[in-house]
Amino acid sequence: MPTPLGQELRRLRFEKNLRLEDVANGTGITLQYLSMLEKGDRKSVSFEIMADISRFYGVPLDYFAAFIKEEQSQPLSDVEIMLWQSINEKVRDEIYYKKGKSLKAIFAKLFN
Amino acid sequence: MPTPLGQELRRLRFEKNLRLEDVANGTGITLQYLSMLEKGDRKSVSFEIMADISRFYGVPLDYFAAFIKEEQSQPLSDVEIMLWQSINEKVRDEIYYKKGKSLKAIFAKLFN
Structure with missing residues (x-):
């Protein structure tokens, strides 16, 4: 099965x-x-x-x-999976390469 | 090893x-x-x-x-891992339970 x-x-x-x-x-x-x-x-x-x-x-x-x-x-739908993956990669990039806005700024945006 | x-x-x-x-x-x-x-x-x-x-x-x-x-x-540091996990859970919750702001709004916030 x-x-x-x-x-x-x-x-x-x-x-x-x-x-x-x-x-x-x-x-x-x-x-x-x-x-x-x-x-x-x-x-x-x-x-x-x-x-x-x-x-x-x-x-x-x-x-x-x-x-x-x-x-x-x-x-999930294609779009939902794609969004999740994009956010995931964005967060990973922020952490590993410290590109662009800081992680804490992202966090603040999401939770405020 | x-x-x-x-x-x-x-x-x-x-x-x-x-x-x-x-x-x-x-x-x-x-x-x-x-x-x-x-x-x-x-x-x-x-x-x-x-x-x-x-x-x-x-x-x-x-x-x-x-x-x-x-x-x-x-x-990564404790804080970085915790942030990543929080964002991950937030995204998962948004997708699975459609709570609060929509995923597309989160996406727009992150990428603008």
């Missing part, structure tokens, strides 16, 4: 009109592993692999984590 | 003055697994386990992902 995470990975792939082969080529993950992952045939998923998939699809890892806990497995 | 991820997990734990036993009790992960993880004795780390650790420490999964790629393994 497909796991919530497997279902979401398949949904994302279909939405982008990609074949498993395309994801395998784009990530370096084997076709077999990807197929098992989507079908829910793996008991445990590797963090490294999920990080590669997250980068490939442009989806935050923290989004995928919601699909491990079954009760929270509502897929 | 400790991996960058293992070193960072140990650093976080020391910073909070926790023993491995405390992390094991708080997460439900076995002492042995946690010890191997910090020492870098595991080839692959489970995504599910990292999600539990992320929740326990209040650290975004996307932060931990940086430590898989060795070149990006700069630890």
Whole structure:
């Protein structure tokens, strides 16, 4: 039976009109592993692999984590995922490269 | 040899003055697994386990992902991690529960 995470990975792939082969080529993950992952045939998923998939699809890892806990497995729209990822990358850039406005300013903007 | 991820997990734990036993009790992960993880004795780390650790420490999964790629393994300060996690949770709440200001408004604030 497909796991919530497997279902979401398949949904994302279909939405982008990609074949498993395309994801395998784009990530370096084997076709077999990807197929098992989507079908829910793996008991445990590797963090490294999920990080590669997250980068490939442009989806935050923290989004995928919601699909491990079954009760929270509502897929988001393309736009919502894209916004979350953009904000995530913006925050990461602010922290790591101290570009532009300071993190504290971002924080103040969000919470005021 | 400790991996960058293992070193960072140990650093976080020391910073909070926790023993491995405390992390094991708080997460439900076995002492042995946690010890191997910090020492870098595991080839692959489970995504599910990292999600539990992320929740326990209040650290975004996307932060931990940086430590898989060795070149990006700069630890952040407590405050920076806390800010990132807060923003992350804020965004997640906005998306999942549509509370308060809309995501697009947040996005506009950050990027203007």
